[in-house]
Structure formats: structure tokens, C-alpha cells
Amino acid sequence: MTSTALPTVTPAPDVPPVVAPAPERRRRPSSGLRSDRPGVRLASWAALIVCGGFALLPVYWLLATSLTPRDQVFSYPPKLFPTEITFDAYTSLTSNPQLFTYLQNSVIVSVITALLSVIVSAYMGYSFSKFRYRGRRQLMYFVLASQMFPQALLLVTLYSVFSAYGLLNTYTALVLSFTTFTLPLCVWMLKGFFDTIPDELIEAARVDGASRLRTIHSIVLPLAAPGLVAAGLFAFVRGWNDFIFALTLAGPDKQTLPPGLVNTYVGEAATAWPELMAASLVVSLPVAIAFMLLQRFLVSGMTAGAVKG
Template sequence: MTSTTSTPLSGTERLRPHTTSAGRTSRRRIRKDLLRSRIAAWTAVLVIGAFGMLPIYWLLATAMSSPEQTFQFPPKLIPTEITFSNFTALAENDQLIKYLVNSLIVASITAVLSVAVATYMGYSFSKFRYRGRRSLMHLVLASQMFPQAVLLVTLYAVFSSFGLLNTYTALVLSFTTFTMPLCVWMLKGIFDTIPDALLEAASIDGASRWRTLHSIVAPLAAPGMIAAGLFAFVRGWNDFIFAVTLADKEKQTLPPGLVSTYIGEFQTAWPELMAASLVVSVPVVIAFMFLQRYLVGGMTAGSVKS
């Protein structure tokens, strides 16, 4: 007589008949949800990317088109005849090159001056305690609340009385007026993250406050200083209203220079204007490419206080 013995099922085998259908359904549902979320995320990225890149593409397409193609109707998204004559004409325009040189001079000096003043003011607000400190901080911040056009009349009268109209000095001082407050608060936030113990250790070692700032604090705050300088440079590079009001044709920068060169009373040279706009944007793009890591680090360094 033979006896049969049954082998006990393992835990996995016992659970398999009960969980196979439900587990597969759950996994399919999870995969579908993940697929839908990825599709939605990529769709949002494509839509936002198209929204941001379409003006740049249209700028490039117009710059490489002839005037006849620019004004034809209906407009074509892709130009049929590509020309580079709009770009070559820029090198032959001596006045446009003069505007470019003016922009480089004014924007560079504005960046250096804004960072230099903001460094000392931000360090003073962050590491020193004195009477009137908080009121002065609020006063610096309150200067950003006034529209630029309101202060333009006052600045024009001041520069006129001192004989500074139609000079680089007037443009630099006016641009610095609006870039310095934000630079001050940006650098103050970065200086707040530097431990006071580090400054006390430098003082014990015999370092003066001047040397502590330049030899210890400034290298640590370099990303923030670069970010502030880049912000001031772009502000001076893109300004229109102050440059067109406070400077004559010899000292004007690119924004009013492009308007006066390509935009007339009865006609606008759109292909040449788009080509010039594309070319003058290159220095700012290059600056952002090389200083991107410093810009991100400087903008976020003072966001969290240690």
C-alpha cells in the first residue's frame, strides 16, 4: 500500500494564486499613471519651451529674410530665401559700432561701481550694529518703490546743473541708482551666512577689519558679487529711457541707438533691426554662459541663513 505525502507550499506559492490578478492590475494601473504623468510633464515642457523659443526663432528668421519676405502675407514660418546681408551691413555701420562701444563702457563701469558700493554697504548692514542702521536699510529698499520715470526729471535737473548731461558719468550714475539697492540686499543676505566666528578668529590673528573684508569675506562672497555684477551689467546694457534722455547721439547706448537707426517715422527696417538685436544680445548670452554657476550660487546663497 503506497502512501502519498504532499509537499508543503512555500509562502510565495501560497500567495501567488490569490495575488496574481490583483497584483497585475495594480501594476498596470501604476504604469499607466506613470506614463500619463510623464506625457503630461513632457507636454508642459514642450509647450513652455515653444512659448519661450518661438520669439527667438522668429527673431532669427526675420534677420535672415529679405524685406519682401518680411512683409508678405500670409507670413511664412520658414523663410524660403535665406540671406546674410542684414548681418554684413552691421559691420559697415560705424555709428552702430559706436553705440556698442558706449554700451560696453557704461554697462561695465555700472557693474563695477554697483558691486563695489554694494559690497561695503551690505557688509556694514550685515556685520555692524549702529544707530540708524535699520532705517538706512529701509531707505535703500524704499528707493526701489519709485518708478524710474518719476526720478528721471530730478536726475535730469541735477545732472544739468552740474554739467554732466551727454556724458558717460550721467548714464553710469543713473544706472547705478537703480541697480545698487538690489545689489546691496543681495550681498547682505550672503554676508549674513558667513559666521561671525570666522571674523572673530581673523581679528584674534591680528587682521584689521579692512583686511578681513578683502582677504576673507570677499572671496567667500565671490559668487554673490558676480551675480550682482551681472545683474548691474544687464541693467546698464538694456536701459532705454535714461540713455535716450540723458545722452546725445555720441554717448547713447545700443537700445536708443537701434531705435534711432532702424525705426523711422514712415518705415521700419525690420530685418536689419532683428539682425542687430540678435548680434547685440550675444555679449549678454556669453556672460550668462560663463557665469551661470556663479549666478545660481549667488542668487541662492543668501536665501537660507545658517
Template sequence: MTHTTAEEPVTHTAPAVTAARTARPTRRRTSPTGESRPVRWGRWIALTLVSLFALLPIYWMVLTSLRSPSDVFTFPPNFLPTNITFDAFQTIFADGRLLHYLGNSLLVASVTAVGSVFVGMYCAYSFSKFRYRGRRSFMFLLLVSQLFPQILLLITIYGLFSAMGLLDSYLALIISFTTFTLPLCVWMMKGIFDNIPDEIIEAAKVDGAGQGVIIHRILLPLIAPGMIAAGLFAFIRGWNDFVFALTLSGEATRTLPPGLVNTYLSEFSNRWPELMAASLVASIPVILIFLALQRYFVAGLSSGAIKG
């Protein structure tokens, strides 16, 4: 009887395959966040360029405020400080009009921010937690009002305030500023109310709480960061307004933007060092307020960003 045995195939490993198995894979150097070095360098370069673009006007403002009027228009311009003088700052502090304009701006912008936030809070709560006829139409009306240039309202508002005898008054400035800060506050706080579960309100109603107790004692602490964020937007918007403040105010009620322009700029002479020095001083209150409320500002923006 004949036995046949199958021969096992002989496998030969190619040199290239052996080398590929023994070779160690090369690793790209990455940061702890998983980014490669070129990506990190590119991100830092882009951030540096954006920062320089944003800070260059501020640097030029400081540089101009420390120059004499004869050095402002030198050509080619010098980007390094030379012949530093503080005469512009001495001039603006000796003139009491700057402090007067500063006080008017603080008063008008603060009242505008507080009024817009509290009126907008009730409106946003109504839009978010109630369902009634005309709700969507009113929400759409507030949204559409932001699509038109606000300067179009100036003629109508001027005629209305003139008929009511409100021109050259703080009330005229506060009402006019509120017309374009209130819709923004409403939409910001509506997103925050949308994130609050309805079960909290239902539980409060079961315990016998009325709408006043619910919104003031239960919801108000929850939406406080969002109210601060909306108030900052309204404050800065009222602080920076120029056209409405120039048209509706008089010398006694004039705020900073039109006051600075009328004081330091004219048809025949422009006092640029004094204007830049006054602008730097006028920026200090806004910077201090923003730094003091920065954490509430970020928390307020993020609280209404995601619907949970």
C-alpha cells in the same frame, strides 16, 4: 464525574478573502525618481510648451533678419525660412555706428556693474554685521526705492545733471544706472553676508586683523560667487536700459537700445530686417558673458537663499 470539553470554533475562510490574500498587488510604473508615467509626461509637455513660448520670439527675430524687406509683411505670415538673404547683416556691419553703440554699452554697463558691486559690498557688510542707529531705516529706504517706477527719477536726474554739466557724458549714464542697480546688489549680498558665521570674523579679530583685512582677504573669497551674480544683474540692467540712455546721452555716448531705435526706426520707414540683425549681434556679448559665468551665477544665488 462528568467532564465537559469546550468545542473549538471552526473558522471558514471566505473565498473573497482567500482571493485577496493570494492576489498580487498591482504596481504602477514609476521612474527612478518616484514619479509615475503620467506625471512625467505632464511635466515634459509643460516644459516643452514653456520653452516654445520663450524661444518663439527669438526664432521670429532670426527669421526676420534673414528676409528681405518685402517679405517681412507677407500675410499670412510664413513661419518657415524662404528666400534667405544676408543683406541685413552686411548692411549693419558696413555701418560703423553699430560697433560704436556696442562699445558704449560695454563700457557703461561694465563700469556700472563693477561700481555697484563694490559699493554694495561694503554697504551689505555694514547692514549684516553691524548694529547702529538708523540701520533699519536706511535698509527700509533702499527697499522702498525699488517700489516706485524708476522713470519718476528721470526728471530730477535730468535737471541735476544739466545744472552740473554732465549731460551727454558717460558719467551721467553710469551714475543714473547705478541708482537702480545699487539697491539690488546691496540686498543680494546682504543675504550672502548673513550666511557667513560671525565666529569667522571674531577669530580674525582675535588674531589682530582689522576690518580691511577681514573684508578683503577673508570674506571676499567667500562671497565671490555672490558678487558675480549681483554684477551680472547690474550689467544686464545697464545693458538693456532705454529711457535713461535716450534722455541723458548724445550721439557720441549713445548706447545700443536707443541707438538701434534711432537708426533703424523712423516715422516714415522701419527697417525691420536690419533692426533684428543688429539685435541678434547685440545679444551675443550678454550671452557669452552669462555662459562663461553661469556656474558662479547659480552658486551666488543659492548662497544667499538659505540662512544657515
């Protein structure tokens, strides 16, 4: 028998499949408004100017009235731009020593309120954020629910309590009342900031032998500095701008600037409007400067914990 050799079949090289290019899709014209259109840009600038003018018009009216002579304040028709400018209202502020007493009271009460609010809310916010214990959630909601009551509704109760303990007409009454109303928001603000600090960082400090207080003071609080500044600024403004509690709980010697200005320039027969407007403008400057200098801390502190990444 003769053996026939089978032909050797050489495998064909792998050829990648030919993929037909997908047909190009026609881009549909966008039906929405685009920001690069002149009309949209013009409308945005117009809305910004209108909103800015609405917000800054009271400030301008303060300035214009403070520079207007007293006999022309109620001229008719009212003038948007004063025809005659005088600085007598500002010079009269320096000749009234009682205003410096009101200013000193405002600084003392506002600074102590800010410090006390930051200290208490920092520990409370850290407890709500990093500790797990029974009743924690209910206590958090209880702190938040305290903001639902009108603050003026508690004035009679606080007046009775402070009168029973002999705290009326003192700095203590103002500081305690202001701190009571600023704590809920400060606590929730700092809790949201503490939530952004990873637990692994606290565990690493605990492994290294740091105590709880050392961890809070050396690691957590420095990282939460923007939130602390935001909470302190909010508490400072609350103590600086309050009127009804400072008027009721403090006597003439301990009153702050808002009720002090009203008692000085507002009378039963007449009101010194240029002097009142000048004093109001000068009083608003410290808060405005503080907001401009600390606005980045305020924004980061208010938005902390809003997005978890």
C-alpha cells in the same frame, strides 16, 4: 535545639521578554500623482515644451526675420519658415561705423556700472550684515523702499540735476543713473551672502591682528565671490539693456546700443526690420553668453541667505 538549614534559592536567569511581532500594516495605495507614471511624465514634458516654445519663439522670430529679404517681411499670410534666406542684414551691420560707436559706449557704461555697483554694494551689504548700530534696520528698509518708485518717474528730476551740473551727454550721467537703480538689489543680495559667512571666522582674523579692511579684502570678499559675480552681472545687464535713460540723458555721441539701434533703423516713413532684428540678435549674444557661463554664480548669489543651517 537542632537548626534547620534553609534551602538555597538559585535566582533564575534573566530571560528577555518575548515581544509579539506587530501586525504588518497594509500599505494604502497612494492617491497622489507619481512621477514614474507615463501619463505624468508625458504631461511634464508637454508643459516643458510649451513653456520653452513660448520663451524661445521671440528669439526664433528675430532670427527668421533677420534672414528674410526685406520685400518678403510683410508677406501675407505670414510664414513661420522663410522660403528664401539672405544674410544681407548681417553684412550691412559691418558697413555701419556708427554701430561700433554705440557698442563701445555700451561696453564702457555697462562695465563701469557693474564695477561701481559691486564696490559700493559690497561695503554696504557687509555693514548691514556684520555691524550693529542705531538706525541700521531703518536704513536697510529705506534702501529697499527706493525700489518701490518707478524708475521713469525720476527721469525728469535726474535730467534737471544733471543739466544743472553740466553732466548731460556724458558717460557720468548714465553710470550714476544706472548705479542708483541697481544698488538696492545688489546690497540686499550681498547682505544675504554675507549673512552665510560665520562671525567666528571674522573674529579669528581679528584675534590674529588683521584690521577690518584686511579682514574684508582678504577673507570676506574672496568667500563672497559668487555673490559679487551675481551682483556685477545684474548691474551689467541693467546698463546694457536700458533704453529710456540712455535716450534722454546721452547725446548721439554717448548713446548706447538700444537707443542707437532705434535711431539707426527706425524712421518716420519706414523701418529696416531685417537689419534691426539682426542687430538686436547680435546685441543679445554677449548677455546670453555671460548668463550661460556665470549661471552657477548667479543662482548661488540670488539664493544666498534664503536658508540658514
